[in-house]
Amino acid sequence: MWVAAFCAEMRSARQSRSGTTLVEVMVAVLVTAAFFSSIFEINAICLNYISSSKENIAGIECVQDRLEQLRNTDFTTLTDTTAMTTLLTTPPNSSSLPLKATETVTIRTFVNGAPTTPNITFTRTPGASVAPTHSPAGTVSFGTNTIVQADVRYDWTATFGGRPCLEQTSTIIAAGTKK
Numbered sequence: 001m002w003v004a005a006f007c008a009e010m011r012s013a014r015q016s017r018s019g020t021t022l023v024e025v026m027v028a029v030l031v032t033a034a035f036f037s038s039i040f041e042i043n044a045i046c047l048n049y050i051s052s053s054k055e056n057i058a059g060i061e062c063v064q065d066r067l068e069q070l071r072n073t074d075f076t077t078l079t080d081t082t083a084m085t086t087l088l089t090t091p092p093n094s095s096s097l098p099l100k101a102t103e104t105v106t107i108r109t110f111v112n113g114a115p116t117t118p119n120i121t122f123t124r125t126p127g128a129s130v131a132p133t134h135s136p137a138g139t140v141s142f143g144t145n146t147i148v149q150a151d152v153r154y155d156w157t158a159t160f161g162g163r164p165c166l167e168q169t170s171t172i173i174a175a176g177t178k179k
Helices: 002-016 021-071 083-088
Strands: 103-113 114-123 130-135 145-158 164-174
Touching: 021 103, 021 145, 021 164, 083 103, 083 114, 083 130
Parallel strands: none
Antiparallel strands: 103 114, 103 145, 114 130, 145 164
């Protein structure tokens, strides 16, 4: 009788000491790998969204910096094609966006509360070359007009998603003395 009890005790001790099978280990490894890979993928998506947000903020800053540069420019420079071409050759700030965006600045006469022709559109390509376009064609003279509307626009392709992005704004600038 004591032999039967001893054998039963040995059987239960052997069962409690048994380890996990290879299948159980592999399932645990797969579940852990799936968990960590999804965490890394979510992290990568979040980083792309952050990069996209920084790019959009850079677009807003570039437009605002260029507009401030135009506001602080002498009125005769605003209406001179050569002087504006020289002014627009340099980027408005040191962000990396002007290296890949197309900047368009339009200076037009502003009469009786509305923009009219003539106007000059300066297009600054990502390579920093500026090409003025006159409307109507030929040499544009603003004459005795002392008020102009300045439109600044930035176009670029987003790094994340490859979608076209655009930032633009306008302001009215009058001739006069700066204080």
